[in-house]
Each structure stands twice: as C-alpha cells, then as structure tokens.
Amino acid sequence: MSRTRPSPGPRLMLPGLREAYAAFVREADALPALPGALQAEVWTSAQLGTLEAAAPHEAGRRAALGDLIMSLRAAATPGARTFLRALAAIGPAVGRTAAGKAADALRDLPAAPWEGMLGRVVPGQAWLIQEGPLDGDRLVCEFRYADAGTAGMHALAVRLTYGDAPTEVVTVGDVPALMTAARQAMQAELCVVQPYDAAAVGERLRTALNGAEPLPEACYPALALARHRAELLP
Template sequence: MSAARSTPSLFLPGLRDVYAAYAREAERLPALPGALQAEVAVSERLGALEAAAPHKAGRRAALGDLITSLRAAGTPGARVFLLALAAIGPVEGRSAAAKAAASLPGVAVPDWAADLGRVTPGTVWLIQEGPLDGDRLVCEFRYPDGADLHALAVRLGYGDKPAEVVVVGDVPALMNAARQAMQAELCVVQPYPAAEVGRRLRAALDPDGTFPDEAYGALAVARQRAAALPER
C-alpha cells in the first residue's frame, strides 16, 4: 500500500509538474528485470535533471525537491527510484534518498532492489582506434554472485575530456567486435590497470565538468562505477 499523498514544500515549486512526471514514470521501475536496468533508467532521469540545471545550486535544489516529491508519492516505483538514487545518484543526495526510502517500509519493492549499486569491478580494457579517436576505457562489473556482467565504456578525447559515456549490457558482443577490429588492424585492445582507469575516469566525470548532451543519461551510473574502481 502506498503512503498517504501530500503536497510537499519545494525549493523550486515551478518544477512541481516535472517532479510529478518523474514519480509517474517511476511506476515502471518495479517491473524491470533487474538492478542494472533500474539503475540505467534512473540514471537517464537524473541526467536530464543535471543537464537542465543552470548551475550547481540549482542542481542541488532540484535533486532535493525530487527526493521530497518521490517520498510524498510513496509508491513502489517511487521507493525503487529512491533506493537507486541512494545507490548510484549524486553523492550529495544519497543519504537523503536512503532516509526517504527507509521512511516507506510498508511499500513493497522487487527482490533485486537489494542489489542496487552493489557491483564488483572486473577486467578493464583499453581500446585505441587511432591518435585522433582518443582512448576508449571499458570496465567490466558484476553484481553479487557474479550476476549480470555489464560494462562502463567511456571514450576520452583530447585532455581526457569525455566524448562518449555508455553502459553496455552485452559485454561479450562488445569485446568480440573489438577483437575482430584488432585482427583487422583497426585498433589495439589490451588490459589496462584498474587503478589508473579509476583515476582518469573520476577526474573526467567530475560533476563540475562539461559533457556531450548524449552522455548525461549515463553519468550517474558511470560515476558510481568509477568510484568502485580501486584507488591503487
């Protein structure tokens, strides 16, 4: 059963309809097959919020309002969104999102919600296609018990500026295509130190940086995965 609905006080009341739309869209989250799909969906919505924010203060205010609005909605989808936000969302909002989700103990969520954000890094690959294409860093991850292999793939251009940020669900297909390209002498594929990749990605994905429009949707997942890579 959902918690009683209320009209929360917001920092940016002019965006109330936007937050309401997020809460409605969240209702599809419990029907998704697993944690990865939910994280990707929530990351896309958080990316849209970040891309639209005019500055850091506006971004923080919108994030706080979204958490407040999801808590007020009190639905299963809203609680899943809050749990995902607590796991992979902006660091400054994770504690508030976790508390908001915990305040809805009677709202049922899928079993896979317990795995949100609980990933272990695997092999890291460097793919170089040419001096003008930059470095593509592919970092493999799995959920508990080795489930749901997936990867974060980030192409870094000149000055390690992100040119492409995507979450890859079919890692074998990606790496098979890369190896075929390597055999055709179109690129170089080699393992790369995870700590070095983590350092580069954490710097490249800093929230104060600039990103291609199409990258915003993957940033929340990408930052959480980059933080999971070893520091040394």
C-alpha cells in the first residue's frame, strides 16, 4: 500500500530553523486582520527583531531572512502574502526585492485593505528631548502616511547615550500625548524640548541603528521599522 509522503518544503540555508519559520507563517495568519498599516509594520518589525536578536552574525541574519521569504512564498496564505508585502516595504534592504517578487507570485490571494500603504510614509517635525547629562539625547521624529492625513500619524523615538549608542528604540502611536507629556516635563524643568534639524537626526540615527555592535535586547522589536524611517530622513 502506497503512502503519500509530506512535502519537505523549500530548500533552506538554515534547515535547523524550519520549525521557527513555520511558526512565523502560522502567526502571520492574523496579520491581514490588523486595523492598519502601522500595526502591520510594528508586527513585522517585531518578527524581524526576533530573527536579528537570535542571529550570531550578519551572514546568519541574511540566511534566516532568505529562508523566511522562501517559507512564506511556499505557504501561499493570505497572511504570508501580507507578511511578504510588509517585508518588501520596511524590511532589511537586502531582502526587499526578493520579498516583493515572492508577494507578486501570491497576487491572486486576498490583500489586506491597507496593503498599499505599507512603507509609504513621509517625515514631519523632529524634536530633541534632553532629560539630563546622564540620560543622553532622545530623538523624536514624526511621520504620517502619504495621502492619509493624520490617520496613522506616529513617531519614532530613539534614546542615544554617550557615543550615540542606542538604549531605547520605540514606535509611538499617540504623538500628541507624547509631546504633551514632554512639554509638561519641560515646564517642570525636568527636561529640555526643542525642534531639531531633520537632516541631523537622520545622520545620527542611520549611524546609530546600523552599527556593528549588538544593541540592548529591548531595542530589537522596533529596530527594522526604525531603520526604515531613518532612511526617509534627509
């Protein structure tokens, strides 16, 4: 009696991580139901942060990213398509073209209603918040989605210590609340808040976020999204 053997799946560069990639595919099933592009980008960045934090070196990160893209393409689910579109929009530059081609191959699958907004953001005001000589600089950059008004407005907030080493990288969804709290702290003489040149912010962030040194573990979930946003600054 013959028995059908299960498909071995795509040929991977890191086959020992096959189950990890399968877990990413399963978790992506919930991605199309998220309320908007920002939430999808935050989710995608967190998954990429998990990969990068676990990779021992740059070659390992590239291999894992390539394997993930192939695994998503092979899964051929609506969630996999959406994940690939998000990777093509805000993922590491080395994988964007491959992710886009893999997503194109799944074009017949349903698309999330906000898929076309992924990565299409424009920068706004930049701020420098200084809370004290030992706390370093906190750089806050506002962003909004193109042609979407204030919907999805958000900010990237990065704290840099001595030598511009990142110690905190977060995405802020409620920008007015963030700036209100900062101004209240300034009135209480707890910090200094001032507009900051976007070009200076961009240069500092690109240098800080793409360094060779490992970052604090808490920085990784927002790291991919932060790098993408920093690319958009002058």
